[in-house]
Amino acid sequence: MTKQQEQSAQMLADIEEGCVVTAGSLDVEAFYRKVEETKAQAAHGREPLLGVFSRVINMARRDHGWSIEQLAEKAGIEPIEVFRIEGALDEAPEPRIVSSLSRALKLPAGKMMQLVGHLTVLDPKVSGAAMKFAASSGSMEKLSPSEKAALNNFVKALAEE
Secondary structure, X not given: OOHXXXXXXXXXXXXXXXXXXXXXXXXXXXXXXXXXXXXXXXXXXXXXXXXXXXXXXXXXXXXXXXXXXXHHHXXXXXXXXXXXXXXXXXXXXXXXXXXXXXHHHOOOHHHHHHHHOOOOOOOHHHHHHHHHHHHHOOOOOOOXXXXXXXXXXXXXXXXXX
16 A cells, blocks of 8 residues: 555545545545535535435325335335435435435435435525425324425425426
8 A cells, every 4th residue: 555545544544433444546536526525515505415305205105105115115125225214314325216215206306316415416495495394394103284284395396497
């Protein structure tokens, strides 16, 4: 390992709380580009809205009257993925999963990709609608009329071009 690679690995270790994992060479330029892109996104309020995404998936599934297993089957993914998404997300699901869930739930995939951070151009209307949605939704087994209205308003905002 070269000196520059060692320094980059140490930087990654600092970022990843002391864990150093290497496999082959490290593309230092790509690493720095990603760090700068992430900083720029955070500075411009483009951080992923993972909690909102989780809540939308949960409420849309419940609105359809489906169990986690039924949604997973309709989306062609594993039930554990739906369970993980509806729980606390600490990282964005793969684009394929976001797309499959969006298709199954009849949600606009592009806007859902924005929520999880796969698309970096987050429409201010989408983020504003997401914040209103997150603030107005509670955790009940069946959707309340206000939750259903919040979900419908958010989906309507997502569908706007």
